[in-house]
Amino acid sequence: MKSCENFVSDKSQYFIYSPSKTARDIFLYPLQCGRFLYEPGYYLRRDSYDNFLLMYVQKGEFMLELDGTVSPVAEGDFVLIDCYKQHIYYTDTGCECLWCHFDGITARGYYTNIVSHLGNSFSLPNPQPTVSRLSSIYDTFSTGKAVREALVSKYLTDILTAFLLHSPQKENSPDYTGMAEEIIAYINEHFAEKFSVEELAAKAGLSQYHFIRVFKKETGFTPHEYLNNTRMMTARYLLKNSRLPVKDICFNTGFSSESVFCSAFKKHQGLTPAEYRLLKGSEEAR
Numbered sequence: 001m002k003s004c005e006n007f008v009s010d011k012s013q014y015f016i017y018s019p020s021k022t023a024r025d026i027f028l029y030p031l032q033c034g035r036f037l038y039e040p041g042y043y044l045r046r047d048s049y050d051n052f053l054l055m056y057v058q059k060g061e062f063m064l065e066l067d068g069t070v071s072p073v074a075e076g077d078f079v080l081i082d083c084y085k086q087h088i089y090y091t092d093t094g095c096e097c098l099w100c101h102f103d104g105i106t107a108r109g110y111y112t113n114i115v116s117h118l119g120n121s122f123s124l125p126n127p128q129p130t131v132s133r134l135s136s137i138y139d140t141f142s143t144g145k146a147v148r149e150a151l152v153s154k155y156l157t158d159i160l161t162a163f164l165l166h167s168p169q170k171e172n173s174p175d176y177t178g179m180a181e182e183i184i185a186y187i188n189e190h191f192a193e194k195f196s197v198e199e200l201a202a203k204a205g206l207s208q209y210h211f212i213r214v215f216k217k218e219t220g221f222t223p224h225e226y227l228n229n230t231r232m233m234t235a236r237y238l239l240k241n242s243r244l245p246v247k248d249i250c251f252n253t254g255f256s257s258e259s260v261f262c263s264a265f266k267k268h269q270g271l272t273p274a275e276y277r278l279l280k281g282s283e284e285a286r
Contacts, residue, residue: 009037015141020149027153028104028160033138035098038062043090049083051103052111054159056131060095064088066120073121078130078163080120082111098134102156110160117177118163130162179204180218184226191230192254197223231255232268239277246273 003012014034023029031051038060061074065088066081073079073089081087083101124130133155140147167177183200200223201211215223231253238249250261265273 003034003036005042007039007042009039012036013142015138017141017147023149023153024104026105027149028102028107028110028156029149030137030141030152030156031101031103033100033141035096035138037096038091038094040092040094042094043088045086045088046083047086049087049101051083051101052107053079053081053083053087053099053101054134054156055079055081055097055099056127056134058096058098060091060093062089062091062095062097064121071119071121076127077121077123078127080111080114080118080163082115098131098138100134100137100156104153104156110164114160114163117167122163122166122168124162124166130159133159176214176218179206180215183215183223184219187223187227187230191227191234192252194254194256227254228264228268232265235261235265235273236269236276239273240280246277249273 001014001016002010003014012035014032014036016032017030019027019029019031042062055078057073057075057077057079059075061072064071064073064079064081066085075095137152137155139145140152167175183204186200186203197212198208201208204211204215206214212222215221215226219226221229235249235253238244238252239246242249244252246262247258250258253261255261255264262272265271265276269276271279
């Protein structure tokens with residue numbers, strides 16, 4: 001469809017899509033997508049539009065205003081906007097953008113995590129694979145192909161995953177994401193052994209206080225919570241899928257004594273290890 005908006009070139013095109021119930025239940029899905037040539041003087045303000053907006057600036061630049069903060073967006077930048085909230089963007093010089101309004105059951109989670117690390121506008125070192133995915137969504141509609149919702153959802157997931165994996169480092173800024181990943185790998189390999197948060201902090205090269213704060217910011221858990229969750233997940237698996245005595249499971253998951261294990265397990269699960277094993281065994285027998 002041709003755009004009828006003021007200060008949008010008549011060479012611009014956009015497409016509207018109504019996703020199926022299945023897509024709304026389980027996928028990320030596009031609602032509108034387009035390639036617009038915005039002319040100098042373009043201005044848009046919306047108080048709410050009930051979806052998320054992904055844009056890639058192919059040429060030119062524009063200004064983005066969110067929560068009272070105005071930021072320039074340049075050629076080669078990606079933009080991610082929560083359109084459920086007020087948003088404003090405009091250009092005095094003109095620009096060309098590839099864009100997609102989308103939503104889905106996991107859209108809010110992706111948006112929150114990406115923006116917390118990258119902000120609402122950012123660039124990638126190698127944008128081409130991500131731009132290619134966005135172009136594939138646009139081409140699906142512009143060429144009149146049958147819309148395979150699972151495939152289009154994969155394109156959106158690939159794009160958002162690429163954003164999540166990108167962790168820009170400021171000059172002389174430590175790589176806390178990489179640090180957290182290394183500590184998580186260490187915990188997953190050594191959770192049955194005895195070690196302290198102080199030792200984990202030493203491995204990360206940080207003070208204990210700073211390590212706990214940074215680890216929680218990166219993972220959502222304190223180191224102790226992450227270690228305990230790993231041990232509990234393993235204990236649940238062994239109780240359900242093995243015939244090991246509770247005492248053996250206790251020591252195989254890093255607890256110092258059976259009483260400490262049983263107390264921690266009941267606090268975490270609301271059941272003793274024996275009750276949990278009995279319950280899960282009877283559920284499988286049904």
